[in-house]
Amino acid sequence: MILVLNENYEEKQFENLVNWLKNKNFELHVSKGQNSTIVGLIGDTSSLDTDMMESLDIVKSVKRIGEPYKSANRKFHPLDTVIDVDGAKIGGGNFGMIAGPCSVESEEQLCTIAKRVKESGAGFLRGGAFKPRTSPYAFQGLRKKGIELLLAAKAETGLPIVTEIMDISHLPLFEDVDVIQVGARNMQNFELLKELGHVDKPILLKRGLASTIDELLMSAEYIMSGGNEKVILCERGIRTFEPKTRNTLDLSAIPIIKQLTHLPVIVDPSHATGVAKLVEPMSLAAAACGADGLIIEVHNDPPHALCDGQQSLTPEAYDDVARKVRAILPYSYKIGK
Numbered sequence: 279m280i281l282v283l284n285e286n287y288e289e290k291q292f293e294n295l296v297n298w299l300k301n302k303n304f305e306l307h308v309s310k311g312q313n314s315t316i317v318g319l320i321g322d323t324s325s326l327d328t329d330m331m332e333s334l335d336i337v338k339s340v341k342r343i344g345e346p347y348k349s350a351n352r353k354f355h356p357l358d359t360v361i362d363v364d365g366a367k368i369g370g371g372n373f374g375m376i377a378g379p380c381s382v383e384s385e386e387q388l389c390t391i392a393k394r395v396k397e398s399g400a401g402f403l404r405g406g407a408f409k410p411r412t413s414p415y416a417f418q419g420l421r422k423k424g425i426e427l428l429l430a431a432k433a434e435t436g437l438p439i440v441t442e443i444m445d446i447s448h449l450p451l452f453e454d455v456d457v458i459q460v461g462a463r464n465m466q467n468f469e470l471l472k473e474l475g476h477v478d479k480p481i482l483l484k485r486g487l488a489s490t491i492d493e494l495l496m497s498a499e500y501i502m503s504g505g506n507e508k509v510i511l512c513e514r515g516i517r518t519f520e521p522k523t524r525n526t527l528d529l530s531a532i533p534i535i536k537q538l539t540h541l542p543v544i545v546d547p548s549h550a551t552g553v554a555k556l557v558e559p560m561s562l563a564a565a566a567c568g569a570d571g572l573i574i575e576v577h578n579d580p581p582h583a584l585c586d587g588q589q590s591l592t593p594e595a596y597d598d599v600a601r602k603v604r605a606i607l608p609y610s611y612k613i614g615k
């Protein structure tokens with residue numbers, strides 16, 4: 279971290295700053311020029327808040343040289359992390375296909391979809407039991423019963439299950455869930471993230487509706503700093519001024535994130551676009567730009583889905599997308615190549 283000091287500071291202020299930083303065990307490199315003084319901090323600055331530093335009277339500006347995330351940083355962990363759930367893998371050249379309904383609605387619905395997506399090559403079954411809905415009057419999910427139905431579908435198909443947690447108090451219900459999803463709305467629920475840092479299961483962390491890439495990585499860092507290094511990141515679109523799609527799919531985030539971190543990054547074209555017809559082109563684009571997988575909503579009867587039918591693929595359409603995606607994979611972008 280580099281601090282540029284204000285001109286005409288008082289020597290006492292300078293001494294206070296230097297002593298304070300030395301007490302924090304930083305090695306300092308001070309360069310006094312004719313017009314400005316620059317202080318270079320050597321050491322782990324991840325606990326220093328740049329806004330707080332900038333607010334000091336003596337400080338004119340602050341520049342961070344390294345990234346504030348450590349566990350998620352590719353610099354300290356150059357090899358790709360591979361998430362392995364009983365042989366179903368995501369990352370490090372393994373393309374993960376997660377598919378299933380937005381919400382678990384019934385045993386018949388879920389098992390029908392699970393079998394179909396498995397036939398199309400999906401390696402994981404998704405389905406919301408606890409649903410974060412904008413309206414309190416909309417379907418809120420089957421909750422505990424939904425998780426039981428997911429486990430029944432897993433028993434029938436062998437597919438590992440991915441489902442969203444909305445509150446720490448529900449954690450005991452997730453004991454047999456394979457991958458715990460943290461939805462966009464909870465990406466910065468730091469208490470939840472801390473708790474998931476103590477869980478021995480992969481966490482699928484979705485990018486917040488208005489979150490930057492660095493904020494996503496810092497949220498991953500919350501989980502990892504607690505000891506759980508099994509994090510899968512998910513780009514699911516961010517909110518912009520464009521109303522033609524539900525969100526704007528930020529595909530350039532994929533190669534950027536993959537340069538910054540060793541964690542796998544998948545794409546959710548369903549929530550990113552909100553339009554079933556756009557799921558295929560965006561899935562192909564995600565595969566081409568180096569994503570490690572896709573999470574796609576599939577429903578056996580989209581017009582009658584209890585949630586997100588407009589963006590759900592039929593099993594036939596999913597089969598088509600999965601086939602085309604596989605054809606693209608040999609040409610996908612790889613960092614460093």
Ligand code: PEP
Pocket residue numbers: 380406410442460461462463484514546549
């Ligand atoms: C979901 O995947 O069911 C979901 C609610 O997605 P998001 O958190 O990305 O909106």
Ligand code: MN
Pocket residue numbers: 380381549575585586
């Ligand atoms: Mn949905």
